[in-house]
Amino acid sequence: MLMVDYDPSGWNAPEIKPFGPLSLDPTSSCFHYCPCVFEGMKAYLGPDGKPRLFRPELNMARLLRSAVRATLPAFDPAAALELVKRLVAQEARWIPNKPYHGLYIRPTIIGTRPNVGVMPTDDYALFFTVCVPAGPMFKPGSSTPLALLAMEDRVRAWPGGTGAYKLGANYAPAFESQKEAASRGYNQNLWMIGKNQQICEAGIMNFLVVLKREDGSVDLLTPELDGTILPGVTRQSILELARAHTEGRTELDGILPSTKIHTRETLITLPEVREWNAQGKLLEVFACGTAAVVVPIGRIGINDEDIVFPKYEEGYGPVAKALWQRLVAIQEGRIEWEGWSVPCL
Amino acid sequence: MLMVDYDPSGWNAPEIKPFGPLSLDPTSSCFHYCPCVFEGMKAYLGPDGKPRLFRPELNMARLLRSAVRATLPAFDPAAALELVKRLVAQEARWIPNKPYHGLYIRPTIIGTRPNVGVMPTDDYALFFTVCVPAGPMFKPGSSTPLALLAMEDRVRAWPGGTGAYKLGANYAPAFESQKEAASRGYNQNLWMIGKNQQICEAGIMNFLVVLKREDGSVDLLTPELDGTILPGVTRQSILELARAHTEGRTELDGILPSTKIHTRETLITLPEVREWNAQGKLLEVFACGTAAVVVPIGRIGINDEDIVFPKYEEGYGPVAKALWQRLVAIQEGRIEWEGWSVPCL
Numbered sequence: 001m002l003m004v005d006y007d008p009s010g011w012n013a014p015e016i017k018p019f020g021p022l023s024l025d026p027t028s029s030c031f032h033y034c035p036c037v038f039e040g041m042k043a044y045l046g047p048d049g050k051p052r053l054f055r056p057e058l059n060m061a062r063l064l065r066s067a068v069r070a071t072l073p074a075f076d077p078a079a080a081l082e083l084v085k086r087l088v089a090q091e092a093r094w095i096p097n098k099p100y101h102g103l104y105i106r107p108t109i110i111g112t113r114p115n116v117g118v119m120p121t122d123d124y125a126l127f128f129t130v131c132v133p134a135g136p137m138f139k140p141g142s143s144t145p146l147a148l149l150a151m152e153d154r155v156r157a158w159p160g161g162t163g164a165y166k167l168g169a170n171y172a173p174a175f176e177s178q179k180e181a182a183s184r185g186y187n188q189n190l191w192m193i194g195k196n197q198q199i200c201e202a203g204i205m206n207f208l209v210v211l212k213r214e215d216g217s218v219d220l221l222t223p224e225l226d227g228t229i230l231p232g233v234t235r236q237s238i239l240e241l242a243r244a245h246t247e248g249r250t251e252l253d254g255i256l257p258s259t260k261i262h263t264r265e266t267l268i269t270l271p272e273v274r275e276w277n278a279q280g281k282l283l284e285v286f287a288c289g290t291a292a293v294v295v296p297i298g299r300i301g302i303n304d305e306d307i308v309f310p311k312y313e314e315g316y317g318p319v320a321k322a323l324w325q326r327l328v329a330i331q332e333g334r335i336e337w338e339g340w341s342v343p344c345l
Numbered sequence: 346m347l348m349v350d351y352d353p354s355g356w357n358a359p360e361i362k363p364f365g366p367l368s369l370d371p372t373s374s375c376f377h378y379c380p381c382v383f384e385g386m387k388a389y390l391g392p393d394g395k396p397r398l399f400r401p402e403l404n405m406a407r408l409l410r411s412a413v414r415a416t417l418p419a420f421d422p423a424a425a426l427e428l429v430k431r432l433v434a435q436e437a438r439w440i441p442n443k444p445y446h447g448l449y450i451r452p453t454i455i456g457t458r459p460n461v462g463v464m465p466t467d468d469y470a471l472f473f474t475v476c477v478p479a480g481p482m483f484k485p486g487s488s489t490p491l492a493l494l495a496m497e498d499r500v501r502a503w504p505g506g507t508g509a510y511k512l513g514a515n516y517a518p519a520f521e522s523q524k525e526a527a528s529r530g531y532n533q534n535l536w537m538i539g540k541n542q543q544i545c546e547a548g549i550m551n552f553l554v555v556l557k558r559e560d561g562s563v564d565l566l567t568p569e570l571d572g573t574i575l576p577g578v579t580r581q582s583i584l585e586l587a588r589a590h591t592e593g594r595t596e597l598d599g600i601l602p603s604t605k606i607h608t609r610e611t612l613i614t615l616p617e618v619r620e621w622n623a624q625g626k627l628l629e630v631f632a633c634g635t636a637a638v639v640v641p642i643g644r645i646g647i648n649d650e651d652i653v654f655p656k657y658e659e660g661y662g663p664v665a666k667a668l669w670q671r672l673v674a675i676q677e678g679r680i681e682w683e684g685w686s687v688p689c690l
Contacts (some may be wrong), residue, residue, distance in 0.1 A: 001370060023366040026346060031367075031455050033516035034379040042557050071520040106461055109516070110376050114479055116451055117550050120520040130371050132461055143656070155505035160498050162518045169514035172376035175416040175465040205462050257559075260606045 002087045002107075002129040006073045008343060011127075014083050018201035025114035028124075030068065035121040036168035037066035037109030040290040042102040042134065043088045043095055043344065046333030051092040051344045054331045056081055058233045060249035063107055066165040072109050075127065080107070084129055085344040091131050092188045100136035104291065105129060118139070129311070135290040140314035144300030144337060148202055149186035149332050150270060151177050152302070156191040156200060156228075163228040164198070176232065178203070190270070196287040197270040200228050202297060205289035206235040209273060211281050217221060217260040218283060218319060222239070224265040237340065238323050239263045252322035261319065267341070270300070274307050280302075284317030285309050291329075347432045347452075347474040351418045354470075359428050361435060370459035373469075380410035380456030381513035385635040387447040387479065388433045388440055388689065391678030394494070396437040396448070396689045399635075399676045401426055403578045408452055411510040420472065425452070428690040429474055436476050436690070445474065445481035445673060447635065450474060482637040485659035485666075490643030491632065493547055494531035495615060496522050497647070501536040501545055501573075506569050508545070508573040523548070525606040535615070535645050538573060542615040545573050546644065547642060550634035553582040554618060555664045556626050562605040563628060563664060569610040579633040583668050584608045590602035595682070597667035606664065615645070619652050629662030631653045638676075640671035 001019050005012040030036050039059040060077035068074060084107060095103045107129045111121030137143075154177045157163020162170055177189045184316060188203025199207055211219040220242050223229050232325040244250040251257055276282040285297040290322045296315045299308045310317065316324060329335040333343075346364050350357040354530045375381050382405040405422035413419060429452060440448045449650040452474045455465030469636040482488075499522045502508020507515055522534045533547060533548025544552055556564040563588050568574050587606040596602055621627040630642040641660045647651045655662065661669060678688075 004526040019371070021368040022371050023368050024366050026453075026473055027362070027451075027477075029373060031381055031518075032383055032451070032455060032513050033520075034378055034513040035517040035520065036379055038377055045364065070517050071522060071524055104376070104461070106372075108371075108376060115442065116449070116475070118516060118523075119515070120524045122524075128371055131460070132372075151505075153505050153634055158500055158503035160496075160500040161503070169517055170375050171463060172374075172415050172514055173378040173468070173512065175378075175380065176414060177464075179465050198466055339392055 002083055004127040006125040006127065008123050010310045011032070011073070011075060014057060016087055022126070024112055024126070027114045027116050027123040028112045029115070030110040031226045032116060033111070033118060033121070034169045035064060035070045035072055035282065036108070037070050037072060037105055037166055038108040039063045039166060041084070041105040041107070042290055042331070043092070043105060043180070044332045045092070045095045045097055045100045046334070046341070046343065051088050051095055052331070052333050052341045053085065053088065053344060055340050056084065056342055058182055058236070059107070062166060062231070063109070066167055067109050069162060069165045070110055070111070071122050072125050080115055080127070087129055087131065088344045094131060094133050094137065096133050099332070103136055104132045104134040106132070106254070113337065120188060130325035133177060134291065138315065140296045140316060143315060144203070145296040145315050146188060147185060147298055148188050148190040149181035150190040150192055150197070150302040151298055152192065152197070155193055158193070159227050159229070164230060166230065184301070186301055188335050192270060199223055199270055199273070201230065201257070205287035205292060205295070206230065206232040208238070208288065209268060209282065210284040210317060212275055212283050216230055217262060220261050220263045220319065221268055222265055223268055224341045232289055234290060234327070237327060238288055238294070241323055241326055252317050252326055254322045269303065274299070277307055277309060281307065284320050286317070287318040293327055294320050296320055347428055349428070351470040351472070352467050355548040356420060359445070360554065361432055362501055367471070367473070367527060369457060372459045372461050373457045374460070374466040375455040375457060376458070377461060378463060378466070379514045380415045380417055381422070382408060382415050382417060382511055383453040383513060384408045384511060386429070386450040386452070387477065387635055387676070388437070390440045390442055393678070396440055397676070397678050398430065398689060399684045400582065400685050402688055403428065403581070403629060404452070406610065408674045409512060409578070411512055412454050414510040415512055416568055417456055417465050417470050418467050419597045425472070425563055427571055430476055432476065433689045437450050437474060439478050440655060441478050444677070446481055446533065447524045451477070459572070463542060474641040475587070478582065479636065483640045483660065483662060484576060486618070488660060490641040490660050492531045492643060493535040493645045494526035494529060494540070495532050495535040495537060495543070495645055495647040497537065500538050505571055506573070509570065509575060511575065529646070533647055535617060537565070544568055544613045544615055544618070547632035550632035550637060550640070551575065551577045553583070553631050554613060554621070554627065555629040556621055557628050561659060562607060562684060564680065565606050565608045566613055567610055568613055579635060579672070582672060584610070586668055586671055597671055599663050599667045615647065622652055622654060627654065629664070629665050631665040638672055639665050643649070
């Protein structure tokens with residue numbers, strides 16, 4: 001694990017040391033007021049057997065934004081990335097040498113000011129990073145598309161809150177709803193806000209919908225970044241790949257070059273999704289994130305109703321499948337694309 | 346400090362041991378997803394020199410509600426209170442033997458499930474309690490009433506969130522605004538929600554307003570418990586004392602027995618407060634909480650405007666002063682009232 005202490009003198013010398021417990025004063029602010037921010041990244045083995053990270057500079061930039069939002073000390077994101085790369089290079093033997101497998105990396109910053117006074121934690125902090133081998137969350141052909149339970153009376157994030165940042169404080173408040181979803185046979189929650197049932201996120205992932213146009217092209221919609229949505233790296237990459245396809249700059253397996261994918265970041269409501277589905281316009285619903293990459297959504301439950309989406313062999317619809325395969329190929333270094341896959345050695 | 350571990354076998358044997366660091370796996374959920382809940386309590390020395398807690402059963406009941414909301418393991422609040430009492434009895438020598446001083450007690454439960462998977466933390470947790478000697482936050486005659494900066498574009502809590510529970514996750518998201526308030530010469534934030542500028546809380550305290558009626562009686566208003574407000578023990582005690590006075594069941598020094606205090610838990614907006622102040626109806630604005638007990642509020646800043654409230658000698662208005670003095674007298678065991686002050690020995 002990587003560890004870097006921060007105290008009033010600044011960031012101390014970084015250390016890579018064996019995985020072991022953290023020793024912290026019980027009055028450390030992280031236990032009481034939760035100034036805790038993190039990132040999720042994945043390292044893959046390239047065809048050359050060397051470890052690679054996927055657009056890691058985006059994660060480090062977001063970690064810095066999260067840290068500032070939580071009043072934790074700022075840091076140099078390029079220097080932090082160098083440390084993470086060094087850790088990955090050293091631990092590359094833990095990356096499973098199998099398709100769709102990687103090493104999940106968790107850079108974390110916690111406030112460690114040893115004082116129960118309620119105040120910003122910009123003077124004492126700990127930056128640490130641990131790694132865990134990770135397999136695919138969704139296995140085409142054997143996994144069932146996700147079932148989401150929509151919560152009308154629970155809200156993940158609010159305008160003026162921290163939904164657009166990766167604060168640990170966004171997560172525990174969602175656990176009770178997650179438990180209820182599991183007890184009712186759903187995998188995750190569909191987070192909404194407002195009386196118009198505006199869709200925010202799918203569990204801890206971004207939410208996307210594919211609609212068919214009469215001219216044969218499709219719309220790829222996802223909620224706009226209005227401050228309640230986490231600006232996901234996978235979300236951004238999916239939008240960029242779809243645009244590159246539509247602009248003729250790349251091809252996506254299984255999607256005709258002539259099939260334009262019109263991306264739109266916009267307000268999406270659950271009643272709209274229900275209506276598109278009833279009209280037969282809705283082709284696919286899926287979620288994306290670092291851990292899962294791309295996962296199809298099969299149904300959304302609300303009250304006693306289940307909105308059931310079109311089914312596809314292997315689970316993925318054609319757009320989600322094409323984007324997923326392309327993303328994984330880039331992540332695993334089998335396809336080079338705009339420097340997204342960054343070697344660590 | 347008091348420590349009780351929870352694992353899949355249940356709550357382990359409690360331990361009171363010397364204050365020292367906690368040793369925790371770096372994947373513990375508290376560092377990543379913030380399943381952390383706490384209470385603030387104060388122990389006072391009674392006239393007999395013995396330590397007393399103020400309505401501690403209310404804190405333990407709220408800690409249990411917070412734990413359940415954060416999907417931490419449940420516990421027996423009466424058993425937890427016995428442990429806290431034992432700790433206070435043992436550490437009573439740390440209670441400063443001076444008026445308005447006490448021992449601040451911080452019962453805390455953190456989720457310690459050692460796994461970066463995002464899921465409820467009902468299987469591994471740590472209940473610990475530390476104590477810190479504490480003096481008065483507001484000194485009548487020498488302290489300046491609080492200045493609050495109202496934030497229009499930031500919210501502390503929202504419907505469907507966790508504002509009514511004492512989750513650590515409610516606090517760090519507020520630090521950035523607290524820092525801005527401090528940099529602009531304010532002590533804390535005034536938290537509001539919605540376009541109507543509905544008032545929620547004063548920093549980390551409950552908010553109260555006293556209005557004058559034409560018949561000489563007064564209204565004591567505080568935001569209703571709509572799910573965004575922490576149900577404070579001091580808030581509840583103030584409302585109950587005011588009602589007891591109005592019903593003729595007790596007297597409050599400095600308030601005529603004939604001066605009825607009409608309590609109302611209701612929606613209060615900042616424009617209303619401004620208007621009452623301009624009309625000369627507004628007598629006092631104050632905040633309350635365990636650490637501060639009762640603190641007068643002197644002004645509220647919003648944008649470039651300061652709403653300045655009536656000034657009183659020593660800072661407190663008559664209603665806040667009477668309630669504060671009575672509360673402290675009960676807390677310090679100088680006045681017995683409905684079993685609120687509970688000896689620990």
